[in-house]
Amino acid sequence: MVKLTLRSAAMAVTAAAMSISLAACGSGGPSSASASSDSATMWGLTGGNQPVLQKSIDAWNKAHPDESIKLDFFANDAYKTKVRTAVGAGQGPTFIYGWGGGVLKSYVDAGQVADLSDFIASNPDVKSRYLPSVLKNGVIDGKTYALPNNNVQPVVLYFNKDVFDKIGAQAPKTWDDLMALVPKFKAAGIAPFSLGGQSKWPDLMWLEYLVERIGGPEVFANIAANKPNAWSDPAVKEALTKIQDLVDAGGFVNGFSSIAADSNADQALLYTGKAAMILQGGWIYQSMKTDAADFVKNGKLGFTAFPSVSGGKGDPANIVGNPSNFWSISSKATDSQKKAALDYVKSGMFTDADTQALIDSGAVPVTTGIESKLAASPDKDFLSYLYGMAKNAPTFTLSWDQALSPAQGDAMLANLDQIFLKKISPDQFVSTMNATIGK
Amino acid sequence: MSVSSASSRRVLERGPSGWLAAPALFFFLLFAIIPLAGVFFLSFTKWDGLGEIKLDGFSSWTTVLTDPVTGNALWVTAKIMFFSFIVQAPISLLLGVFTSASQKYRAVLAVLYFVPLLLSSAAVAIAYKALLDPNFGLGPGLGIPFLAQDWLGNSDLVLFVVVFVIAWQFVPFHTLIYQGGVRQIPASLYEAAQIDGAGRVQQFFAITLPQLKYTIITSSTLMVVGSLAYFDLVFVLTGGGPGYSTRLLPLHMYLTGFKANDMGAASALGVILVVIGLALALILQRLGGKNRNASQLEGA
Numbered sequence: 001m002v003k004l005t006l007r008s009a010a011m012a013v014t015a016a017a018m019s020i021s022l023a024a025c026g027s028g029g030p031s032s033a034s035a036s037s038d039s040a041t042m043w044g045l046t047g048g049n050q051p052v053l054q055k056s057i058d059a060w061n062k063a064h065p066d067e068s069i070k071l072d073f074f075a076n077d078a079y080k081t082k083v084r085t086a087v088g089a090g091q092g093p094t095f096i097y098g099w100g101g102g103v104l105k106s107y108v109d110a111g112q113v114a115d116l117s118d119f120i121a122s123n124p125d126v127k128s129r130y131l132p133s134v135l136k137n138g139v140i141d142g143k144t145y146a147l148p149n150n151n152v153q154p155v156v157l158y159f160n161k162d163v164f165d166k167i168g169a170q171a172p173k174t175w176d177d178l179m180a181l182v183p184k185f186k187a188a189g190i191a192p193f194s195l196g197g198q199s200k201w202p203d204l205m206w207l208e209y210l211v212e213r214i215g216g217p218e219v220f221a222n223i224a225a226n227k228p229n230a231w232s233d234p235a236v237k238e239a240l241t242k243i244q245d246l247v248d249a250g251g252f253v254n255g256f257s258s259i260a261a262d263s264n265a266d267q268a269l270l271y272t273g274k275a276a277m278i279l280q281g282g283w284i285y286q287s288m289k290t291d292a293a294d295f296v297k298n299g300k301l302g303f304t305a306f307p308s309v310s311g312g313k314g315d316p317a318n319i320v321g322n323p324s325n326f327w328s329i330s331s332k333a334t335d336s337q338k339k340a341a342l343d344y345v346k347s348g349m350f351t352d353a354d355t356q357a358l359i360d361s362g363a364v365p366v367t368t369g370i371e372s373k374l375a376a377s378p379d380k381d382f383l384s385y386l387y388g389m390a391k392n393a394p395t396f397t398l399s400w401d402q403a404l405s406p407a408q409g410d411a412m413l414a415n416l417d418q419i420f421l422k423k424i425s426p427d428q429f430v431s432t433m434n435a436t437i438g439k
Numbered sequence: 440m441s442v443s444s445a446s447s448r449r450v451l452e453r454g455p456s457g458w459l460a461a462p463a464l465f466f467f468l469l470f471a472i473i474p475l476a477g478v479f480f481l482s483f484t485k486w487d488g489l490g491e492i493k494l495d496g497f498s499s500w501t502t503v504l505t506d507p508v509t510g511n512a513l514w515v516t517a518k519i520m521f522f523s524f525i526v527q528a529p530i531s532l533l534l535g536v537f538t539s540a541s542q543k544y545r546a547v548l549a550v551l552y553f554v555p556l557l558l559s560s561a562a563v564a565i566a567y568k569a570l571l572d573p574n575f576g577l578g579p580g581l582g583i584p585f586l587a588q589d590w591l592g593n594s595d596l597v598l599f600v601v602v603f604v605i606a607w608q609f610v611p612f613h614t615l616i617y618q619g620g621v622r623q624i625p626a627s628l629y630e631a632a633q634i635d636g637a638g639r640v641q642q643f644f645a646i647t648l649p650q651l652k653y654t655i656i657t658s659s660t661l662m663v664v665g666s667l668a669y670f671d672l673v674f675v676l677t678g679g680g681p682g683y684s685t686r687l688l689p690l691h692m693y694l695t696g697f698k699a700n701d702m703g704a705a706s707a708l709g710v711i712l713v714v715i716g717l718a719l720a721l722i723l724q725r726l727g728g729k730n731r732n733a734s735q736l737e738g739a
Binding site for chain 1: 487488489490491508568569571572573574575587588589590591592593594677678679680681682683686694697698699700701
């Protein structure tokens, strides 16, 4: 308790000191969301799945007024900072929304999230409803600390069928195909690839897939395991070189590093026909379904796996991206909050209505046995494709910025940005990143 | 009667009671001095914001001081400070002089110039981000190819874009300061100058500028020290990118603390920021404050 108080005080002090120079950068959280009030609290993300989650919680609260859950939503980037500060100060929500990986591990190391292994063991129904490849992302050192809560989000290569027809081309199967398409699209005045470079994380998808295709999943597994000089694997350098080749060839839309993915400007380039292809997460289907309904409905949106690289070791069926998002339960929550939380996880999540709502929004739930529901959806082509991709992938690598520690992730994104801008060479990237191993 | 006049005289001699400063001092202590001490302490620890705070000696300081990103952040901050000053000071001085005159149309213009000050930095940044988008922004929208540059993605251009947007937001504030300053200059000075045959330009350099000395110092202090605190606008506009090209010191501190979760290093950066800020404020005060007895008004 003393330790906790010291920590809260230190957090308050840091926050206050930083706020001297950061006057306008945030507001206090909803006061009712503190862990001391007795109903369970939940922080979700705005955007794609917000209405689905809201509906699920509304239904739960209506049926269980004695175990009601208070739900608040935050924007993605703001949430990531806010939840960590709040949890560190003992003011976090009962349900902690996460991505698994290195960030989850830091919560586990700090003893902030509850071990759910016993809960899973005594509720086999909960375990069996998930795709196993997704469930294992919430496991750290053999114990389950997080349970999937929404949809599979592998990174997919999307393309605009109209502009492909216009130049009479096929979707690329290999990296050489891809490079050969670049001059053709440029000659037709169409940018080959859209890219939300300002947001930095879309850049990472290129590195993740290229390293995966060239060197296989072991390359990143070594990096994530903090093995010394793991970034020196030749696959990393080759992938970075290929990225710079593509930049040199004019593969990315003009001004790509000014384009923010947060405002969906990168997708807009694809469906307005200004760009032919985009490498992005499975979640952008949901927003394109709303923002460009006709384009999606009329089957103009193509999608395919990331091309293979000749001589590469990686299985072309391997995928990268976010297996799902997860709920962890705060270990600092009161007993009644924990009970309400686990009861919701047991019988309030992935109800038939929830699953259907996710599918209707254009997403693939992480649950088993939904093939028939997917086949009945108007988006069945995409959804079945994504489901098969996730189910059959030998390896599903978590997005690197989530898998690594926050310090490594931050350095990686800033340095990769400079690779795309050709400000640094692949060798410089490798040596800078090797220096961050273990941080 | 005599008692009260005696006591009021005593008040006049000693000045008002020191207790009047107590509330301000209390809040200053609570929100500035104590957190500062806390940050100083944290800079000698290792803490990821979640786990325990561990004493760690000087390791945060060595990390921060040997990291090339810190040096780059200092350099970027210095550049922004310099260019912001060079751009903002003359514009706001001239606008302040212009809007201080009493004509109606000038008053209307003054109100218009004032508008950016009413907008929050985040709103300004989001608006400019949309306007400067190379594909959907102002350039392609109006069909002016010159405006369709890679404003926020070109490492060489982005610094000047940031300086411009900062100036757009803060020039109105400094204009207001100068406007007030100019209005305090006695009209008799100008009348005397006119009788002596001084032209407008001569009046500006011989009367307005010297009379504004302290206003210039105030405004410059706010500009220079304020540029150490540009955070929200740059954070929303560029996030410090591309690469590290607009990663200012305060932004670097924030990203180190709340993105990379290294509170020790972020606190060390915070201490550096405070020291630089105090030093700059002191120097600027010294520059103009030496000769306190020199009158600013007529007969000087």
